[in-house]
Amino acid sequence: MGYRIAIVGATGNVGHEMLNILAEREFPVDEIVALASRRSLGTEVSFGDRTLKTRDLETFDFSGWDMALFAIGSDATKKYAPKAAAAGCVVIDNSSLYRYDPDVPLIVPEVNPKDVHGYAKKNIIANPNCSTAQMVVALKPLHDRAKIKRVVVSTYQSVSGSGKAGIDELWNQTKGMYVPGQEVEPSAYPKQIAFNVIPHIDVFLDDGSTKEEWKMVAETKKIVDPSIKVTATCVRVPVFVGHAEAVNIEFEDFLDDDEARDILREAPGIMVIDKREDGGYVTPVECVGDFATFISRIRQDSTIDNGLNLWCVSDNLRKGAALNAVQIAELLGREVLKKG
Ligand SMILES: NC(=O)c1ccc[n+]([C@@H]2O[C@H](COP(=O)([O-])OP(=O)(O)OC[C@H]3O[C@@H](n4cnc5c(N)ncnc54)[C@H](OP(=O)(O)O)[C@@H]3O)[C@@H](O)[C@H]2O)c1
Numbered sequence: 581m582g583y584r585i586a587i588v589g590a591t592g593n594v595g596h597e598m599l600n601i602l603a604e605r606e607f608p609v610d611e612i613v614a615l616a617s618r619r620s621l622g623t624e625v626s627f628g629d630r631t632l633k634t635r636d637l638e639t640f641d642f643s644g645w646d647m648a649l650f651a652i653g654s655d656a657t658k659k660y661a662p663k664a665a666a667a668g669c670v671v672i673d674n675s676s677l678y679r680y681d682p683d684v685p686l687i688v689p690e691v692n693p694k695d696v697h698g699y700a701k702k703n704i705i706a707n708p709n710c711s712t713a714q715m716v717v718a719l720k721p722l723h724d725r726a727k728i729k730r731v732v733v734s735t736y737q738s739v740s741g742s743g744k745a746g747i748d749e750l751w752n753q754t755k756g757m758y759v760p761g762q763e764v765e766p767s768a769y770p771k772q773i774a775f776n777v778i779p780h781i782d783v784f785l786d787d788g789s790t791k792e793e794w795k796m797v798a799e800t801k802k803i804v805d806p807s808i809k810v811t812a813t814c815v816r817v818p819v820f821v822g823h824a825e826a827v828n829i830e831f832e833d834f835l836d837d838d839e840a841r842d843i844l845r846e847a848p849g850i851m852v853i854d855k856r857e858d859g860g861y862v863t864p865v866e867c868v869g870d871f872a873t874f875i876s877r878i879r880q881d882s883t884i885d886n887g888l889n890l891w892c893v894s895d896n897l898r899k900g901a902a903l904n905a906v907q908i909a910e911l912l913g914r915e916v917l918k919k920g
Contacts, residue, residue, distance in 0.1 A: 582608035582920045583913065586648040586669070588660065590614035590625050590634055593740055593747070594651035594674055597902035603628035605906060608913070608920030615640055617656075642667035646917060649905050650674060665703035670917075672705050672908050674901050679706040679799060686802050688713055689907040690849040691720040696911050705908055710823055710900025711735050711792070711814065712799040714873045717899070718827070718892050720804055721847040726835035726886065730809040732828040733796065737781060738819040738864060741896050742768060749773060750818055769816060778816040790814060822864025823896040831886040837878050840888055844875050849899070854878050862893045873899050 585602070589595040595616070602609065614625045614632040623634040637656075642648060642664040650657055650664075654677040661671045661678070678684040685695040686706045699705045708716070711733075719728060739746035745768040753764040753774040771778050782791035792814040800810045845852045851872035853862045861876030873894040881887030894900060913920055 582610040583646040583909075583917070584611045584644065585609055585909070586613045586615055586640070586642065586645050586664070587651075588615045588637060588648055588664075589651035589674075590632070591616040591620045591623055592651055593743060593897055594901040594905075595649075596625065597897045598649050598651060598905055599625060599627045599632075601898065601902050601906045602909075605910070607906065607909065613640070613645075616652075642669040645669040646919070647672060647909055647912065649909060651901065651905070661704060668703070670699060670703050670705065670912060672707060672905050672912070674707045674905055676709065676795065677706075678702070678704050679708060679795070680802070681706070686799060687908050687911070688716050688803055688904060689911045690717050690847070692803050693911055693915075696908070696915055699912065699916070705912065707901065707905045707908065708799045708803060709792070709795045710741055710896040711737060711812075711825065712796050712803070713900050713904050714823065714892055714894035714896075715796070715825055715827060716800055716803050717847070717849045717873045717894075718844065718875055718890065719800070719808075719829070721843050721850075722829065722831070722835065722840060722888075723804060723808070725839075725843055726831040726833040728805070728808050728829055729832055730830040731800070731811070733810065733812045734826045735781075735792075735796075735812065735814045736777075736817045736819070736824040736826075736864075737792075737814060738817065738821050738823055738896055739768075739773060740821045741781075741823065741900070742816075746773075746816075747820060750820065754818070773816060773818050775818060777818070779813065781814045781816055819864050821868045821895060821897060822866075822893060823900060824864055825892040827890050827892055828881060829888050829890070830881075830884055831888070834886050835888065837880050837888060840890075841878050844878070849873055850875055852876075852878070861891060864893055867893050867895050869898070870895055871898060871903055 862874035877891035
């Protein structure tokens, strides 16, 4: 016996990846339904070698469904996730709506799997921000060995992190640079994204940081350890898929780069590619479609006592969203629902 599972936002980038990953990992599915807005009624989406016709989320009844993997914006999630949860269906949510709710676990299965048991308070589990998910997979095994005091991270985030609108804008604006009369003004982003980088993701906060930067701080504390200090600069770059991060870590105990490399090689979800030669590191285009978070450029930071630098790259639609959501579904199945 398998699960009855709903994919909410099945026509979007993350929804599409969740369907692919459920099929790739042979998740035990008894019945699956693809849901989106009424605009997409009847739109066909693929699930393995099957085709599903998208149904209208607004009129869907979640009673009798085991899990719903949500990948729609926070506003729509606010309207529909409580309905699904009240109908007894466990919601695994990709939006930021519930991430900071003390009654909702925020889970990266390689890092804090035991927190899954907290799902029952609201019947909801939150999936972290894409930049946080890939970073904490790398931080956790290093923290367990040498206790992290502080992290300084700069991100290089692809446009697929802002949904279909971001992908379309990079594509059309890039084409428009070469075709007179087809120039595309910024709309998904505050400034030109083609051939540019933008140090601004999500809204500004009173202290001058952005909400995206604040998310990395708050989520790392909730998932790994509240004592870890994090300061972030989040930057949008003209890459379609794959987020990269330059991470500087200060530890309480000494940890040299060789031992860090060995620890990360053994850590779940991590692939170390770190040769000190031309091309001996991973870039975003190489991680697309992969499950792993790739770590390269591991080296000592000689400006502080116990410091390391590293480069962290992952497919933001996978580990940053869809894969992590499916891993949570697998964890919930294994630890709690126990079907399949
Ligand atoms: N992309 C990432 O790297 C990433 C990472 C972590 C979290 N997330 C989060 O995941 C969610 C989805 O992101 P995405 O990149 O997949 O966005 P997307 O490609 O723009 O897709 C949005 C999806 O939401 C559906 N939707 C929007 N409003 C709806 C409504 N009122 N009722 C029903 N369905 C509605 C859309 O359906 P229609 O096609 O019918 O409009 C579509 O299926 C967002 O909350 C995002 O913040 C994304």
